[in-house]
Amino acid sequence: MSVIEIKNLVKIYNGSAVQVTAVNGVDLTIEKGEFTAIVGPSGSGKTTLLNMIGGLDSPTSGTIVVDKTDLSTLNKRQLVDYRLNNIGFVFQAYNLIPVLTAKENVSFIMEMQGAKKDAITQRTKEILESVGLGDRLNSRPNQLSGGQQQRVAVARALASKPKFVIADEPTANLDSKSTENLLDIMEELNKKENTTFIFSTHDQRVVNKARRVIVLEDGKIVKDERRG
Amino acid sequence: MRKQMIISISWKNVWRNKKRSLIVICAVLLGTIAGVFTSGIMKGWVQQRIDSVIYTEVSHLKIHNPDYLLNEELAYTVPDQSGIEKYLKSDQNILAFSKRVKIMTMASTSTGSSAIMLNGIQIEDEKAVSKVWKKIVSGGGEYLNNLSKNQIVISDKTAEQLRIKNFKVTSEVIDSLKRLEVPASTIEKLSNIENIRYKTAKLFKNELKTLLSKKENKEYGKQIFNASVHYRLRSKIVFTFNDTNGKLVYQTFRVCGIYKTQNTMFDQMNAFVVKDDIAPLAGFSDNSYHEIAVIAHEEKDIDELKSEIKTQFPELSVLSWKDLAPDAAMMTDFMGIWYAIIMGIILFALAFGIINTMLMAILERVKELGMLMAIGMNKKRVFRMIMYETVFLTLVGAFGGMVIGALLIGFTGHTGLDFSSVSEGLEAIGYSAIIFPEIDPGFFFLVTLLVIGTGILSSIIPARKALKLNPVEAIRTE
Numbered sequence: 140m141s142v143i144e145i146k147n148l149v150k151i152y153n154g155s156a157v158q159v160t161a162v163n164g165v166d167l168t169i170e171k172g173e174f175t176a177i178v179g180p181s182g183s184g185k186t187t188l189l190n191m192i193g194g195l196d197s198p199t200s201g202t203i204v205v206d207k208t209d210l211s212t213l214n215k216r217q218l219v220d221y222r223l224n225n226i227g228f229v230f231q232a233y234n235l236i237p238v239l240t241a242k243e244n245v246s247f248i249m250e251m252q253g254a255k256k257d258a259i260t261q262r263t264k265e266i267l268e269s270v271g272l273g274d275r276l277n278s279r280p281n282q283l284s285g286g287q288q289q290r291v292a293v294a295r296a297l298a299s300k301p302k303f304v305i306a307d308e309p310t311a312n313l314d315s316k317s318t319e320n321l322l323d324i325m326e327e328l329n330k331k332e333n334t335t336f337i338f339s340t341h342d343q344r345v346v347n348k349a350r351r352v353i354v355l356e357d358g359k360i361v362k363d364e365r366r367g
Numbered sequence: 368m369r370k371q372m373i374i375s376i377s378w379k380n381v382w383r384n385k386k387r388s389l390i391v392i393c394a395v396l397l398g399t400i401a402g403v404f405t406s407g408i409m410k411g412w413v414q415q416r417i418d419s420v421i422y423t424e425v426s427h428l429k430i431h432n433p434d435y436l437l438n439e440e441l442a443y444t445v446p447d448q449s450g451i452e453k454y455l456k457s458d459q460n461i462l463a464f465s466k467r468v469k470i471m472t473m474a475s476t477s478t479g480s481s482a483i484m485l486n487g488i489q490i491e492d493e494k495a496v497s498k499v500w501k502k503i504v505s506g507g508g509e510y511l512n513n514l515s516k517n518q519i520v521i522s523d524k525t526a527e528q529l530r531i532k533n534f535k536v537t538s539e540v541i542d543s544l545k546r547l548e549v550p551a552s553t554i555e556k557l558s559n560i561e562n563i564r565y566k567t568a569k570l571f572k573n574e575l576k577t578l579l580s581k582k583e584n585k586e587y588g589k590q591i592f593n594a595s596v597h598y599r600l601r602s603k604i605v606f607t608f609n610d611t612n613g614k615l616v617y618q619t620f621r622v623c624g625i626y627k628t629q630n631t632m633f634d635q636m637n638a639f640v641v642k643d644d645i646a647p648l649a650g651f652s653d654n655s656y657h658e659i660a661v662i663a664h665e666e667k668d669i670d671e672l673k674s675e676i677k678t679q680f681p682e683l684s685v686l687s688w689k690d691l692a693p694d695a696a697m698m699t700d701f702m703g704i705w706y707a708i709i710m711g712i713i714l715f716a717l718a719f720g721i722i723n724t725m726l727m728a729i730l731e732r733v734k735e736l737g738m739l740m741a742i743g744m745n746k747k748r749v750f751r752m753i754m755y756e757t758v759f760l761t762l763v764g765a766f767g768g769m770v771i772g773a774l775l776i777g778f779t780g781h782t783g784l785d786f787s788s789v790s791e792g793l794e795a796i797g798y799s800a801i802i803f804p805e806i807d808p809g810f811f812f813l814v815t816l817l818v819i820g821t822g823i824l825s826s827i828i829p830a831r832k833a834l835k836l837n838p839v840e841a842i843r844t845e
């Protein structure tokens with residue numbers, strides 16, 4: 140079952156001097172439960188592609204259909220709600236609200252979704268345990284290491300059981316040990332909860348963990364391989 | 368989403384940059400204290416003036432023969448006395464009324480003279496209407512009583528003009544100065560003038576000037592001056608006036624009491640005697656008088672009461688305190704304008720500080736706000752989050768300011784604030800030199816609403832700034 144269907148996606152930035160075609164005719168289908176890495180040199184259009192899939196940026200042309208919803212039919216306000224209810228996000232940094240504890244950060248999306256208090260409490264605890272932070276529920280971001288913060292971010296992204304999780308270079312700011320650890324956790328959750336992951340990376344070790352690798356160059360898919 | 372969540376984030380955000388928040392909060396605090404306190408002083412000041420106007424000077428309503436107002440002649444007494452008296456007695460809204468014979472006289476002693484309005488009153492009725500009987504100064508004897516005839520209560524000002532107010536350093540004065548901790552060396556110098564009587568304030572002041580050093584005068588002059596006041600009670604004053612037939616008549620009264628209200632002009636003019644001591648002499652039958660002063664139960668009923676009496680007794684003139692002391696009535700209106708101006712300035716300054724602080728906060732949190740919008744926080748929630756933070760920032764200071772302001776008013780409302788360095792000017796126009804600040808609870812309610820309103824309004828600019836953020840750009844890490 141495909142979660143995301145992308146057809147002939149193009150994104151052109153009209154800079155003051157030059158026109159940049161960041162994504163240049165991408166066709167792509169993501170299946171439920173896939174663990175996909177998007178790789179490519181700097182400037183190849185990874186972030187641009189992920190932002191469009193995540194409903195943060197609009198394509199110049201082409202379509203993105205997520206679970207039968209064509210994102211281009213949604214207006215800005217609808218897109219916000221769409222993101223809230225369907226997509227989990229993990230960014231490279233600044234993922235967490237500094238004044239909230241790990242627990243509160245993870246609950247945040249479920250709170251916004253209006254979930255039941257008991258359900259939130261239970262799910263928050265469960266998911267934080269899954270990322271190995273069961274003992275840091277009440278720590279604030281500045282009391283956690285960079286790796287731990289990213290694990291909280293992953294927990295938050297997954298807490299509300301979204302259709303898929305987008306992670307743009309989630310390990311870029313981490314050392315190799317934390318990187319490996321985060322990827323292990325993501326992989327484990329991908330298997331355990333059958334969560335669909337799409338992440339971009341520069342890191343070969345991260346690429347090695349992926350079961351599908353898509354290589355972008357100049358906004359085009361030049362390679363798309365499934366492993367294992 | 369549960370509102371508490373957003374509210375809790377907003378509250379925590381207030382304290383993210385403690386130093387900056389505290390600076391704004393302090394500014395708001397000081398502004399609110401200033402606003403509340405100055406308003407309290409203003410209110411106390413005006414209220415005292417109005418109380419004084421009503422309860423010593425003009426009462427709530429005054430009823431006259433209309434001709435008396437044009438020309439204060441003896442003949443113009445209140446007509447239809449039994450009718451109006453019956454009415455006043457039966458009206459539920461009326462607390463008390465006092466009938467007064469008013470005679471313009473020339474008062475003279477062996478050493479001075481002055482034009483005085485003699486108010487012939489009935490003691491118990493007058494006490495229920497006017498508080499002059501409570502304004503007897505210390506060492507100034509007592510109010511009128513029915514025990515002896517031909518007594519008079521005059522003001523401190525009149526006593527001064529008629530040279531009944533003297534200055535004398537007696538052994539009691541020295542004792543009291545010792546108690547006031549005036550240094551022995553200074554008191555020693557005063558023993559030179561012990562028991563010498565100075566007939567005027569000027570003479571005594573000059574004597575003190577030559578006797579004491581400049582420094583002593585500055586520090587203790589006022590205490591010595593006040594302690595040395597000596598009223599020659601039981602002094603005789605002769606009053607001369609024309610009776611109803613135009614014949615010149617005389618009457619001697621003995622001073623039994625000296626009063627002082629906060630209105631020098633009123634004091635200078637008015638003296639009080641028992642009606643029966645003066646009315647026959649002026650040629651009046653038992654029950655003639657020129658004026659009825661009325662006090663109502665409720666100040667707010669005055670206008671209604673006035674028009675009621677007017678329709679019932681069209682031949683009478685009825686004036687309310689607002690007619691008689693328009694300046695004091697105007698002060699009430701002015702109070703509203705004063706509040707508005709003071710609050711306007713404070714809230715405006717407050718809004719500036721708040722907007723500036725919040726804009727800085729937004730600027731610092733661009734990435735975080737971008738992230739929140741990216742993960743699905745809608746504009747309404749972002750707006751609310753910033754609005755709550757702004758309101759909290761405003762309220763903390765304003766609340767503290769109101770509490771401190773209220774305490775200040777409570778405290779000074781008890782002790783009073785002495786403005787006597789400028790008091791002579793104030794008292795000359797009828798305002799007390801010692802102000803007891805006061806404020807009504809409604810004011811705090813209003814201020815709270817205004818502050819919250821300002822907080823909400825001030826949040827619009829920073830919130831709009833936040834909403835304009837493009838999440839994609841905000842979260843892009845370079």
Ligand SMILES: Nc1ncnc2c1ncn2[C@@H]1O[C@H](COP(=O)(O)OP(=O)(O)OP(=O)(O)O)[C@@H](O)[C@H]1O
Binds near residue numbers: 179181184185
């Ligand atoms: N807002 C923008 N305006 C103009 N050009 C842009 C904008 N955003 C991205 N680009 C351009 O689009 C191209 C693709 O950028 P993108 O950020 O998607 O690359 P990337 O693969 O994520 O690179 P990196 O690995 O460095 O993160 C680049 O040439 C970039 O300069």
Ligand SMILES: [Mg+2]
Binds near residue numbers: 186
């Ligand atoms: Mg990128």
